[in-house]
Amino acid sequence: xxxxxxxxLLLSLTGVSLRxxxxxxxxxxxxxxxxxxxxxxxxxxxxxxxxxAARLYNLGNARFRMGEIGPAILAYEKAxxxxxxxxxxxxxxxLARDAAKSPASQPDRRWWEQPLHFLSLHEWSxxxxxxxxxxxxxxxxAAFSKKYRAKSLGVMAAAVCLTVFSAAALVHRAxxxxxxxxxTADPNLRLSPFEAADSTGSLSSGTMVQVEKTENGWRYVxxxxxxxxxxxxxxxxxxxxxP
Amino acid sequence: MVNGTQxxxxxxxxxxxxxxSRWICLLFFLTAAMLRAAxxxxxxxxxxxxAGEAAELRLEIKGGRAAEPQVPQLPDFxxxxxxxxxxxxxxxxxxxxxxxxxxxxxxxxxxDYTIPPFKVMVDGREFKTQELxxxxxxxxxxxxxxxxxxxxxxxxxxxxxxxxxxxFGFLTVELVRGSDRKHVWVGEIAPVRIKAWFPAESQARLNxxxxxxxxxxxxxxxxxxxxxxxxTRGGKRHVTLTWFGGLSAAKPGSHLPDLNxxxxxxxxxPNARQRRRGAFGDPFFDQxxxxxxxxxxxxxxxxxxxxxxxxxxxPDEGKPDDFTGAVGQFQFGVVRIxxxxxxxxxxxxxxxxxxxxxxxxxxxxxxxPLENWRSYSGQSDFSAQDAAxxxxxxxxxxxxxxxxxxxxxxxxxxxxxxxxxxKYEEVSAPAQQVEVTGSAPAPVVETKAADTTPxxxxxxxxxxxxxxxxxxxxRSLLPLAFTQAFRVTIAxxxxxxxxxxxxxxxxxxxxxxxRRARLAEESAARAxxxxxxxxxxxxxxxxxxAAARRVLQVRLAAMWGGSAQAITLADVADRVPPDSPxxxxxxxxxxxEYGRAALGPGETLQTWRSRLQQALxxxxx
Numbered sequence: 001x002x003x004x005x006x007x008x009l010l011l012s013l014t015g016v017s018l019r020x021x022x023x024x025x026x027x028x029x030x031x032x033x034x035x036x037x038x039x040x041x042x043x044x045x046x047x048x049x050x051x052x053a054a055r056l057y058n059l060g061n062a063r064f065r066m067g068e069i070g071p072a073i074l075a076y077e078k079a080x081x082x083x084x085x086x087x088x089x090x091x092x093x094x095l096a097r098d099a100a101k102s103p104a105s106q107p108d109r110r111w112w113e114q115p116l117h118f119l120s121l122h123e124w125s126x127x128x129x130x131x132x133x134x135x136x137x138x139x140x141x142a143a144f145s146k147k148y149r150a151k152s153l154g155v156m157a158a159a160v161c162l163t164v165f166s167a168a169a170l171v172h173r174a175x176x177x178x179x180x181x182x183x184t185a186d187p188n189l190r191l192s193p194f195e196a197a198d199s200t201g202s203l204s205s206g207t208m209v210q211v212e213k214t215e216n217g218w219r220y221v222x223x224x225x226x227x228x229x230x231x232x233x234x235x236x237x238x239x240x241x242x243p
Numbered sequence: 244m245v246n247g248t249q250x251x252x253x254x255x256x257x258x259x260x261x262x263x264s265r266w267i268c269l270l271f272f273l274t275a276a277m278l279r280a281a282x283x284x285x286x287x288x289x290x291x292x293x294a295g296e297a298a299e300l301r302l303e304i305k306g307g308r309a310a311e312p313q314v315p316q317l318p319d320f321x322x323x324x325x326x327x328x329x330x331x332x333x334x335x336x337x338x339x340x341x342x343x344x345x346x347x348x349x350x351x352x353x354x355d356y357t358i359p360p361f362k363v364m365v366d367g368r369e370f371k372t373q374e375l376x377x378x379x380x381x382x383x384x385x386x387x388x389x390x391x392x393x394x395x396x397x398x399x400x401x402x403x404x405x406x407x408x409x410x411f412g413f414l415t416v417e418l419v420r421g422s423d424r425k426h427v428w429v430g431e432i433a434p435v436r437i438k439a440w441f442p443a444e445s446q447a448r449l450n451x452x453x454x455x456x457x458x459x460x461x462x463x464x465x466x467x468x469x470x471x472x473x474x475t476r477g478g479k480r481h482v483t484l485t486w487f488g489g490l491s492a493a494k495p496g497s498h499l500p501d502l503n504x505x506x507x508x509x510x511x512x513p514n515a516r517q518r519r520r521g522a523f524g525d526p527f528f529d530q531x532x533x534x535x536x537x538x539x540x541x542x543x544x545x546x547x548x549x550x551x552x553x554x555x556x557x558p559d560e561g562k563p564d565d566f567t568g569a570v571g572q573f574q575f576g577v578v579r580i581x582x583x584x585x586x587x588x589x590x591x592x593x594x595x596x597x598x599x600x601x602x603x604x605x606x607x608x609x610x611x612p613l614e615n616w617r618s619y620s621g622q623s624d625f626s627a628q629d630a631a632x633x634x635x636x637x638x639x640x641x642x643x644x645x646x647x648x649x650x651x652x653x654x655x656x657x658x659x660x661x662x663x664x665x666k667y668e669e670v671s672a673p674a675q676q677v678e679v680t681g682s683a684p685a686p687v688v689e690t691k692a693a694d695t696t697p698x699x700x701x702x703x704x705x706x707x708x709x710x711x712x713x714x715x716x717x718r719s720l721l722p723l724a725f726t727q728a729f730r731v732t733i734a735x736x737x738x739x740x741x742x743x744x745x746x747x748x749x750x751x752x753x754x755x756x757x758r759r760a761r762l763a764e765e766s767a768a769r770a771x772x773x774x775x776x777x778x779x780x781x782x783x784x785x786x787x788x789a790a791a792r793r794v795l796q797v798r799l800a801a802m803w804g805g806s807a808q809a810i811t812l813a814d815v816a817d818r819v820p821p822d823s824p825x826x827x828x829x830x831x832x833x834x835x836e837y838g839r840a841a842l843g844p845g846e847t848l849q850t851w852r853s854r855l856q857q858a859l860x861x862x863x864x
Contacts, residue, residue, distance in 0.1 A: 177725060
C-alpha cells in the first residue's frame with residue numbers, strides 16, 4: 001500500500017512539473033517570438049491537462065499576433081469565463097474585438113446587466129449553491145429554536161436575497177452556454193445544413209453568435225445583434241464553453 | 244412672428260374617433276420606428292485630396308435613437324464636424340429616422356490615411372462603421388493657407404449675401420470671450436454668438452439649422468433652441484434669433500465665418516407700399532392692405548459688415564512630443580493611481596481633466612516617468628458644463644503596467660496649447676508613491692549559442708497587454724451551474740429546508756400545551772369511566788357516583804374551559820337544563836358524598852350506569 005501511495009505521489013509531482021515546464025516553454029515561444037509554436041504548445045497543454053486563465057490568455061495573445069483574430073477572441077472569451085475581472089484579459093479582449101472590424105462582435109450590455117457580469121458564471125454558481133445550503137441550514141435551525149429564529153431573521157433575509165440574485169444572474173446568463181465565436185474568415189451561412197444550400201449571408205471572424213441547434217456537423221446560429229441567421233459548419237465557429 | 248418649426252400640421256375638423264385613431268397610428272409608427280434595427284454607415288465623398296484640403300465624410304445613422312458619435316483620432320489628421328441633419332419619414336406604414344453627420348476630413352501632411360471606425364451608441368448598443376481610406380497628395384500650389392477646392396466662394400461679388408440683398412435677412416457671427424484677443428488658433432474652439440436677423444414686419448420660418456460653408460471653420464455644440472428678441476440695427480427694427488456655439492478653425496489664414504441658414508421669409512412689398520401711398524391716408528390701413536412677398540432664402544453671414552477672423556497656425560517651437568491638438572486651458576482633477584502594484588500586472592488608473600477647449604483632441608494622460616510604465620488605450624467620457632464654451636470634465640480610465648519593481652514616484656501628464664498665452668503647456672498631476680512588488684519581467688528563453696540568439700522582440704507595439712508568466716489554477720470551462728452536482732445541491736437544500744419546516748411544524752403541534760392538556764383530560768375521563776364501571780360491578784355506590792362525577796367534570800371542563808375539579812353542582816345547575824341526566828348525576832353524587840344515603844327505591848347502579856351513558860352521550864365528545 002505504501003509503495004502505491006509513493007508511486008501515486010511521484011506520478012503527480014512529475015505531472016505538475018511537466019505541465020509547468022510545458023507552460024514555460026510556451027511562454028518562452030511567445031516571447032521569442034514564435035507565435036505558431038506557442039499556440040500549438042498551449043493548445044496541447046489545454047487539451048492534456050485542462051484550461052486555465054493564463055493558458056487561454058496567452059493562447060489569445062499568440063493567435064492575435066498571428067493575425068487570427070477570431071481564434072484570439074475565442075481564447076480571450078474562454079479566459080474571461082474563468083477570470084472575468086482580470087484587467088489584461090478584459091483589455092486584450094476589447095482590443096481583439098476592435099480589431100475584428102465587426103460592427104457587432106459583442107453587443108453592449110444594458111446598465112442593469114452590468115452587475116450580473118461582475119462575477120463569472122462559475123462564481124455565481126458557487127454563490128447560489130452556498131447561499132442555498134446556508135439558507136436551508138438557517139431555516140432548519142430557526143424552525144427548532146424560537147430564540148434563534150428572532151436573532152437570525154435579518155441574516156436569513158440577506159442570504160435569501162443573495163441566493164435569489166445569484167440564481168437570477170444564472171438564469172439570465174444561461175444563454176451564454178450556447179455562445180460561439182466565428183473563427184474562420186467570413187464563413188457563409190446556409191439556408192439548410194449542406195454545402196450546396198443557398199447562402200443567407202456571412203459573418204466576420206470574431207463575431208459572437210448564439211447556437212440554437214446542432215445537426216450532422218452543422219450548427220444553426222444567429223448573430224447576437226439579431227438579423228442574420230443560418231447554418232454554419234461546426235469548424236467555422238468555436239463554442240466558448242467547450243473545453 | 245417667427246416660426247421655428249419646419250412642418251405644419253393641419254388638423255381636420257373635430258371628429259374624435261378619427262383623431263384618436265390617428266394618434267394610435269402615429270404611436271404605432273413611432274414604436275415601429277424604434278424597434279427597427281439601426282444601421283450606421285460612413286462614406287467619403289472623395290478618395291483623394293490635396294494636403295490642406297478637406298473631403299466630406301458622411302456618417303449616416305438609420306433607425307433608433309443615436310447618441311453623439313465618437314469621432315476617432317488619427318495622428319496628423321483632422322476630423323471636424325460640419326453639420327447634422329435629422330429626417331423622419333413614413334412610407335407605406337414603414338417609418339424611418341435618419342441622422343446624417345457631416346465631417347470635413349483632411350491633413351496637412353501627404354500620405355495614405357486609414358480613418359478608424361466611428362462609434363455610435365444607438366438604443367444602448369454600440370455600432371461601429373467600417374474603416375475608410377483617404378489618400379492625401381502633396382499640395383499643388385504649396386499654399387495650405389489658400390482656399391481649398393470645394394470651398395464655396397462668396398455668392399455675391401460685393402460680399403453681400405443674396406438674402407440680405409433682397410432685404411429678407413442675414414446672419415452675424417461674433418466671438419464671445421472674456422479676453423480682447425482678436426485672433427484664434429487652428430484647432431481652437433472659439434465660443435461664438437450667431438444671430439439671424441429678420442425685418443421687424445416679416446414672417447419667417449426656418450427650414451433647417453445653421454450650416455457652415457467651406458472648410459475654414461466647423462461648428463460645434465450649437466444650442467438647440469434659439470432665443471428670440473427684437474433689436475435695432477442701422478436704425479431699422481429687426482427680429483433676431485440667437486444661438487450660442489463653438490467655431491473651430493481648420494486652417495490658418497484670414498477667413499470670414501461662413502454660415503448659412505435656409506428660411507422662408509414673408510415681407511411686405513416695399514414697392515407696393517410706395518405705390519399705395521395715401522390710398523387710405525392711414526398708416527394702419529396702408530400696412531394691412533399692402534401685399535406680402537414670400538421667398539425661400541438662404542441667410543448668410545458673408546455680409547458687407549462681416550469682418551474676417553485671423554486664424555494663426557500652431558507654432559512648431561516648443562511643441563511637446565505628446566501634443567495631440569488639444570487647444571484650450573486644462574488642468575487635472577481627481578487622479579486615482581493604485582498604491583500597490585505587481586511587476587508586469589496591469590491595473591486601472593483613472594484621471595479627470597477639467598477645463599475649457601477642444602476636449603475631443605485631448606489625449607489620454609500618460610504615466611511618468613515613461614520608461615518605467617507601459618499604458619494601454621482605455622475609455623473616456625466627457626460631461627459638459629457649458630455647451631457653448633465647451634467647458635467640462637473628461638474622465639479617462641486606462642490600464643497601465645509597471646516595468647520596474649520597487650518604491651517609486653509616479654505622476655500623470657499631458658500637454659495642450661494655451662490660446663491666451665500662445666504657448667504649449669505641459670501639465671503634471673502631483674506625484675504619488677507606489678510600491679511595485681515582484682521582479683522585473685525577464686526573458687524566459689535560455690539560448691544555446693550566441694550566434695543563434697533570436698532577436699529579442701518580446702512585445703510588439705500593438706497595445707496588447709503582456710503575456711502571463713505564471714500559470715493559474717486549472718478550471719473547467721463549464722460553470723458549476725450546468726453540472727449535475729449543482730442541481731443535486733440545490734435540490735438537496737430545498738428538500739432540507741422543506742423537511743426542516745415540516746419537522747418544526749410537527750414538533751410544534753406535538754408540544755402544544757392545550758393539546759397535551761386535552762389528551763390528559765381525555766385519558767383521565769377514560770380512566771374514570773373504567774373506574775365507575777368497576778365500582779358499579781362491586782356495588783360500591785359512593786365510589787360509582789364519585790367516579791361518574793369526575794367523568795362529567797372532565798367533559799364539561801373541555802367544553803367550558805377551566806379546571807375540571809372546579810366545576811360544582813351550582814355551575815352545572817346554572818348551565819344545563821333541569822331534566823338533564825348530567826344534573827341528576829351531579830345531585831346524586833353530592834347527596835352520596837355528604838349524606839351517604841342509599842339509592843332510591845327501585846333504583847340500581849345499573850340504572851345510574853345507563854344514565855351516565857345518556858349524560859355522556861348528551862355532551863359533545
